[in-house]
Amino acid sequence: MSKDxxxxxxxxxxxxxxxxxxxxxxxxxxxxxxxxxxxxxxxxAEKAAxxxxxxxxxxVVWMEYQDCAGDSESxxxxxxxxxxxxxxxxxxxxxxxxxxxxxxxxxEEALENTLTKYKGKYIAVVEGSIxxxxxxxYCMVGGRTALSSAKxxxxxxxxxxxxxxxxxxxxxxxxxxxxxxxxxVMDVIKGVPIINLPGCPMNVxxxxxxxxxxxxxxxxxxxxxxxxxLFAYGKRIHDNCERRAHFDQGQYVEAWGDSGHRQGWxxxxxxxxxxSTFHNCPTxxxxxxxxxxxxxxxxxxxxxxxxxxxxxxxxxxxxxxxxGFGADVTATKVGLGLTAAAAVGVAVHxxxxxxxxxxxxxxxx
Amino acid sequence: xAKKIVVDPLxxxxxHLRIEAVVENGVIKDAWSSSTMWRGIExxxxxxxxxxxWYWTQRFCGVCTTVHSIASVRAVEDALDIVPPxxxxxxxxxxxxxxxxxxxxxxxxxxxxxxxxxITSALExxxxxxxxxxxxxxxxxxxxxxxxxxxxKNSAQxxxxxxxxxxxxxxxxxxxxxxxxxxxxxxxxxxxxxxxxAVAHYLEALDWQREVIKxxxxxxxxxxxxxxxxxxxxxIPIDTNSQNAINADMLAHIKExxxxxxxxxxxxxxxxxxxxxxxxKEWGSxxxxxxxxxxxxxxxxxxxxxxxxxxxxxxxKPGRVTVADFPTLHEVKAEDITEYVTHSWYSYKEGDDKGxxxxxxxxxxxxxxxxxxxxxxxxxxxxxxxSWVKAPRYxxxxxxxxxxxxxxxxxxxxxxxxxxxxxxxxxDLNIPATALFSTLGRTAAxxxxxxxxxxxxxxxxxxxxxxxKTGDIRIHTGDKWNPSTWPKEARGVGFHEAxxxxxxxxxxxxxxxxxxxxxxxxSTWNASPRDAKKQRGPYESALIGTPVAxxxxxxxxxxxxxxxxxxxxxxxxxxxxxxxxxxxxxxx
Numbered sequence: 001m002s003k004d005x006x007x008x009x010x011x012x013x014x015x016x017x018x019x020x021x022x023x024x025x026x027x028x029x030x031x032x033x034x035x036x037x038x039x040x041x042x043x044x045a046e047k048a049a050x051x052x053x054x055x056x057x058x059x060v061v062w063m064e065y066q067d068c069a070g071d072s073e074s075x076x077x078x079x080x081x082x083x084x085x086x087x088x089x090x091x092x093x094x095x096x097x098x099x100x101x102x103x104x105x106x107x108e109e110a111l112e113n114t115l116t117k118y119k120g121k122y123i124a125v126v127e128g129s130i131x132x133x134x135x136x137x138y139c140m141v142g143g144r145t146a147l148s149s150a151k152x153x154x155x156x157x158x159x160x161x162x163x164x165x166x167x168x169x170x171x172x173x174x175x176x177x178x179x180x181x182x183x184x185v186m187d188v189i190k191g192v193p194i195i196n197l198p199g200c201p202m203n204v205x206x207x208x209x210x211x212x213x214x215x216x217x218x219x220x221x222x223x224x225x226x227x228x229x230l231f232a233y234g235k236r237i238h239d240n241c242e243r244r245a246h247f248d249q250g251q252y253v254e255a256w257g258d259s260g261h262r263q264g265w266x267x268x269x270x271x272x273x274x275x276s277t278f279h280n281c282p283t284x285x286x287x288x289x290x291x292x293x294x295x296x297x298x299x300x301x302x303x304x305x306x307x308x309x310x311x312x313x314x315x316x317x318x319x320x321x322x323x324g325f326g327a328d329v330t331a332t333k334v335g336l337g338l339t340a341a342a343a344v345g346v347a348v349h350x351x352x353x354x355x356x357x358x359x360x361x362x363x364x365x
Numbered sequence: 366x367a368k369k370i371v372v373d374p375l376x377x378x379x380x381h382l383r384i385e386a387v388v389e390n391g392v393i394k395d396a397w398s399s400s401t402m403w404r405g406i407e408x409x410x411x412x413x414x415x416x417x418x419w420y421w422t423q424r425f426c427g428v429c430t431t432v433h434s435i436a437s438v439r440a441v442e443d444a445l446d447i448v449p450p451x452x453x454x455x456x457x458x459x460x461x462x463x464x465x466x467x468x469x470x471x472x473x474x475x476x477x478x479x480x481x482x483x484i485t486s487a488l489e490x491x492x493x494x495x496x497x498x499x500x501x502x503x504x505x506x507x508x509x510x511x512x513x514x515x516x517x518k519n520s521a522q523x524x525x526x527x528x529x530x531x532x533x534x535x536x537x538x539x540x541x542x543x544x545x546x547x548x549x550x551x552x553x554x555x556x557x558x559x560x561x562x563a564v565a566h567y568l569e570a571l572d573w574q575r576e577v578i579k580x581x582x583x584x585x586x587x588x589x590x591x592x593x594x595x596x597x598x599x600x601i602p603i604d605t606n607s608q609n610a611i612n613a614d615m616l617a618h619i620k621e622x623x624x625x626x627x628x629x630x631x632x633x634x635x636x637x638x639x640x641x642x643x644x645x646k647e648w649g650s651x652x653x654x655x656x657x658x659x660x661x662x663x664x665x666x667x668x669x670x671x672x673x674x675x676x677x678x679x680x681x682k683p684g685r686v687t688v689a690d691f692p693t694l695h696e697v698k699a700e701d702i703t704e705y706v707t708h709s710w711y712s713y714k715e716g717d718d719k720g721x722x723x724x725x726x727x728x729x730x731x732x733x734x735x736x737x738x739x740x741x742x743x744x745x746x747x748x749x750x751x752s753w754v755k756a757p758r759y760x761x762x763x764x765x766x767x768x769x770x771x772x773x774x775x776x777x778x779x780x781x782x783x784x785x786x787x788x789x790x791x792x793d794l795n796i797p798a799t800a801l802f803s804t805l806g807r808t809a810a811x812x813x814x815x816x817x818x819x820x821x822x823x824x825x826x827x828x829x830x831x832x833x834k835t836g837d838i839r840i841h842t843g844d845k846w847n848p849s850t851w852p853k854e855a856r857g858v859g860f861h862e863a864x865x866x867x868x869x870x871x872x873x874x875x876x877x878x879x880x881x882x883x884x885x886x887x888s889t890w891n892a893s894p895r896d897a898k899k900q901r902g903p904y905e906s907a908l909i910g911t912p913v914a915x916x917x918x919x920x921x922x923x924x925x926x927x928x929x930x931x932x933x934x935x936x937x938x939x940x941x942x943x944x945x946x947x948x949x950x951x952x953x
Binding site for chain 1: 371372373374375376377378379380381401402403404405406408409413414416417420421424425426427428430471475476479484530534537539541542543544545546547548568571572574575578579581582583584585586587588589590592593595597598600601602603604607608609610732734735736737738739740741742743838839840841843846918919923
C-alpha cells in the first residue's frame with residue numbers, strides 16, 4: 001500500500017478513532033476481547049490496537065460460491081467491533097456481493113481494481129464450496145465459473161480465509177454423493193497461505209480474531225492439521241462443556257423435555273457430538289456470548305469437523321459406545337476413540353451409498 | 366435501438382442471480398431471470414434420517430435462516446401424524462416472527478436502500494436541517510399515527526457525528542463496499558438531508574439487527590442457523606425453576622428485545638420508508654407485471670393445536686388474489702401447483718412442455734448452458750433452457766409470493782390488522798389501491814407486514830406465558846421420536862410463510878429414511894423462468910415497461926428486482942433418487 005493512501009498514518013490513535021466515531025475506551029475493550037479470544041495477554045491489546053488503526057486497512061475481497069450466505073450473516077452479527085466498524089474502519093471490504101452497492105459489471109470492475117492494485121497483498125475471504133464437476137458449471141458468477149474465479153482471486157491473495165465448513169472442507173454440497181464435485185478452497189488452490197474457520201456458520205468472533213492476528217503479527221495464527229487456528233479449534237467441545245460434570249456423573253437427558261433436559265444434564269444420549277468436535281463454542285458462545293447449542297438444550301452436531309455431514313450422522317444417534325466412559329476416562333481418550341469410530345462410520349456410509357446407487361441403476365451426478 | 370443488457374452478479378441479494386434484459390428507447394421490452402448456482406442438496410438427502418432433515422434444509426439459506434427448518438419439521442410431522450405441543454408452536458411463532466422483522470429491516474436498509482439513497486450526497490446535508498426532517502417525519506408517524514414515542518437520536522449533533530464519520534470514510538478514498546456504485550445517477554431523487562438520515566439509520570439498523578436477533582440465540586442457541594428445532598417440537602426446555610431452560614428471566618429478556626424491535630420499526634423504519642417512498646411515487650406504476658401473474662399465500666402462525674397444520678387456528682389465512690378482480694379472495698389448494706422445466710436445466714420423461722404437480726413431479730438435471738472453462742460467457746441462450754430455477758405455476762399461471770401477496774390476501778380476507786395499516790399507508794402516500802401492484806407497493810407491503818408482525822410477536826409471547834402459567838411445560842411430543850414406531854412408508858407436506866413468501870417442503874419417508882424430498886420455495890415462484898406457454902416468471906414480467914435511463918447503469922432493474930428480496934440459493938431444484946418419481950403427498 002503506498003504512502004499517499006495511508007491518510008491516517010500520521011494521525012494519533014485518538015484522532016483516528018475519534019474521526020471514526022469510536023471511543024478509545026470502546027476500542028481497547030474490543031482489543032481486549034480479541035486478545036482473550038486469541039488467548040493472548042491483555043497487554044497485547046495495545047499492540048494490536050496500533051496495528052489496526054493506521055489506515056493500512058487491508059483490502060478484503062469476500063467471494064461467495066456455493067454458499068447460503070450464512071457466514072455473511074454471521075459477519076453481520078459482529079459486535080466487537082461491530083460490523084459497521086469492521087467494514088468502515090478496520091477493513092476495506094472491496095467486494096462482497098451480499099452487501100456491496102455496485103452491481104453487474106461495475107461490481108466486477110471493483111473486484112478487478114483490487115486484484116490489480118493490491119496483487120499479492122489483499123485478503124481473500126471465501127464463503128461456500130467450489131464445484132469442480134463438469135468444468136465448474138454448477139456455480140457461475142458474472143459468466144465465470146467459481147473454479148476459474150477462485151484460481152485468480154485466491155491464487156493472487158496474500159492469504160485466504162475460508163469461512164464456514166463449505167469453504168473449508170466442501171460442506172453440505174460435498175455430502176455423499178457430492179453431485180457437483182464440491183470442494184473446499186484448500187483442495188483447489190495451492191501455494192497460498194490458507195486458514196480455515198469452519199463452523200456452520202463460522203462464528204464471527206473467530207474471524208475478527210484471525211484478522212487482528214494477521215494485522216498484528218503479519219502472519220496467520222498457528223493451526224492444526226486441518227488448517228484451523230488453535231486458538232479456536234485447539235480443544236474439544238467436550239473438554240470445555242458446561243455440562244461435562246453431568247457426563248462424568250452419568251446424568252443424561254433421556255427424552256426431550258424430561259427433568260434431566262430441564263436441569264441441563266448431558267446430551268450425549270440425545271446424539272451430542274461434542275466429544276469428537278474441536279471448536280470454541282462453549283467458551284466464546286454465540287451472539288455476544290448468549291448461548292450455544294448445548295446450552296439451549298440441543299446436542300452439538302460437530303459442524304466444525306471435516307465431512308461432518310457424513311461422519312457425524314445420524315445426528316440423533318449417540319456416538320459409538322466407548323468402554324468405561326465416565327468419570328475415570330479422560331476426555332482425550334474418549335475423543336480419540338470416538339473420532340476414529342466416526343471415521344469408520346463415514347466409510348461405511350459411503351459404501352452403502354455407492355451400493356444403493358448401483359442397485360438403483362444410477363451412478364449419475 | 367434495442368440493446369441487451371446483463372446484470373450479473375446482481376448484488377445485495379442472497380445467492381447468484383443474473384438478469385438479462387432488452388432495452389429499447391429507454392424502456393425494458395423483455396427480460397430473463399437466471400439462477401446460476403446449484404448444489405444438489407435434495408439428492409444428498411436421500412437415505413438420511415428424516416429427523417435431521419430440518420438441519421440440512423436450513424442450509425438452503427443463511428439469510429432466511431429458520432424458514433427451511435420450520436417447513437421441514439412440519440413436513441415430517443405431517444407425514445408421521447405428529448402434533449407438536451402448543452408451547453412449541455408458540456416458540457416457533459416467535460422465532461418466525463422476529464426472523465421476518467429482522468430480515469425485512471435488513472432488506473430495507475442494507476439490501477434495498479442504496480437503490481434509492483445516494484450516500485455520497487449525504488455529505489452535502491445540513492445536520493440541523495436533517496434533524497428537523499427526521500423529527501418531523503418521526504413525529505408525524507411515530508406519535509400521531511402509531512402512538513409511539515419519537516426516536517431518541519434525532520438531534521442535529523447526532524447527524525453531525527454521522528456526517529463526520531461518513532466524511533472521514535470517504536476521505537480515505539477507499540470506499541470498500543460502497544465503491545463503484547451508481548452514485549450521482551439522476552434517478553436518485555432524495556434531498557441531501559434525507560440521504561444523511563438514511564445513512565445514519567443504515568448504521569443504526571446494523572447494530573439493531575444484531576441485538577434483536579438474540580431472541581434466536583435465547584430460544585434457538587445461535588443465529589444464523591438456530592439449532593433447537595425438533596420433529597415433534599423444540600429442544601429448548603421450559604422450566605421456571607431451572608437455570609437451564611426457558612424461565613421468567615429469559616421471557617423478560619425476550620420481551621425486552623421484542624419491544625426494542627417494535628420500537629425501531631415504528632420509530633425509524635416505517636417513518637423512513639414512508640418518507641423515502643414519498644419521493645418515488647412514480648414507482649407505484651412500475652414493476653407490477655401488468656396482471657401477468659397472481660398472488661398467493663398458504664397461511665401461517667398456529668394459535669391452537671390440531672390434528673393437521675391447517676386445523677391449528679392459523680392467524681394468517683390462505684388465499685389467492687388477482688390483479689383483475691382484487692379484492693376478491695380465491696381459495697388455494699396444494700394440488701393446483703404445477704412445475705415446468707421447459708426453460709430450466711432439467712428434463713421430464715414425458716417431455717419438457719408439460720407441468721407436473723409436486724405430488725407426481727420429477728427432476729432430472731439437464732444442463733445445456735455455456736461452459737466457459739477459464740473464460741467468460743456473454744449471453745445465455747434464452748430461447749432454450751436458461752436457469753437452475755424451475756417454473757412453478759398456480760392453476761397454470763405465474764404467481765408472486767411474499768409480503769405483498771400476504772398483504773393482498775390478508776386485505777381481501779378482511780383481516781383487521783392489515784386493513785388498518787394498508788389504508789393508512791395508501792392514505793399517507795395518497796396513492797390508489799392499484800398502486801400496490803408495483804415495485805413501490807411491494808416495498809411498502811414489506812414495511813406494512815413488519816409493522817404488524819412486530820406488534821404480533823408480543824402476542825405470541827403473551828400466549829406462551831399464559832400457557833406456561835396453566836402448568837403446561839411440554840415442548841416436545843415424543844411418542845413417535847423412535848423410528849421403530851413409524852409406518853413403513855409415509856408422506857407429508859410442510860407449509861410456511863417465510864419472509865420472502867410461501868414455502869413448501871414435500872417429503873417421502875420409506876423404512877425410516879428420506880426416500881425423496883422436494884422444496885418449492887419463494888424465490889422459485891418469483892424468480893422462475895418462462896414455462897411451456899412462454900409465460901414469464903414474476904421478475905421477468907415485473908421488469909417490462911420499466912424505464913432505464915442509462916443502460917450502463919441500470920439502477921431501475923435493481924429497484925424492481927430488489928423489491929422482491931431475492932434469495933436464490935434455495936430457489937434451485939434438485940434431483941431425486943432416480944431422477945424422477947415423486948411420491949403422492951397428503952394434501953392440506
